Amino acid sequence: MQMRPAELAAIRAGDVDVAFRRWDRPRVKAGTRMRTAVGLVEVTAVERVPVRSLTAADARRAGAVSLAALRQALDRVHAERPVYRIGLRYAGADPRQALREAVPDAEEIAALVAWLDRLDRAAPAGPWTRATLLLIDELPATRAPDLARRMGRETLPFKQNVRKLKERGLTESLDIGYRLSARGAAVLDHEGHPRAVRGLPVRAPGTPLPRLGAGATRALTARGLVSLEQVAELSAAEVGALHGVGPYALGHLRAALDAAGLAFRA
Structure with missing residues (x-):
């Protein structure tokens, strides 16, 4: 379910708690938690509703300037599809953020190393995990196609691999490219890899910038x-x-x- 940055910010602030979409069928279900630029957004309800039943209160809850504006937006594309009301709430920070900022202990590092080894053994094109982490460490904030080219890979498979590393908190996405997390740096340092920023903080302390473009x-x-x-x-x-x-x-x-x-x- 795609949501605009302004819509996400309003959900986080509690100003918006519902969205309306024209779908051929429901694409989310109640209880789903979506990872977004502002953190986790939970779907609290999904209900098919007639357009004529929408009210000014619905428009306000969806962040529309008026009921007419909401209806116009719904009629702009796929007007033949039914309308669904999706209840939404902010469900907290993305747990991957805390994960990638936490430096793992020896037991966690051993588990991560074993997991990386399994990925390498299962890869048809051969080992890739350490090379990918080292490349991101060397070239943070670099376009994914450029990184993929450096590794002799197609962009889509490369991005899919980086996503696996991100799920374990080893990397994080930027508006352009990626950067190594403190967790990823700890793994590389443990194995003695010659890192570009070895011994230096992975990023400046403080609250990271939001996604800005x-x-x-x-x-x-x-x-x-x-x-x-x-x-x-x-x-x-x-x-x-x-x-x-x-x-x-x-x-x-x-x-x-x-x-x-x-x-x-x-």
């Missing part, structure tokens, strides 16, 4: 701004003046700062 991310990281705490040292005008940071990114940063108990410098 490639242009805004490049603009901020070029200034050395990689955490919300660093962004909070600047005014909104200063951040907005960076080439690549538009109104959407600025608004998303403002919401992320607020959620973290921070704000732009006055």
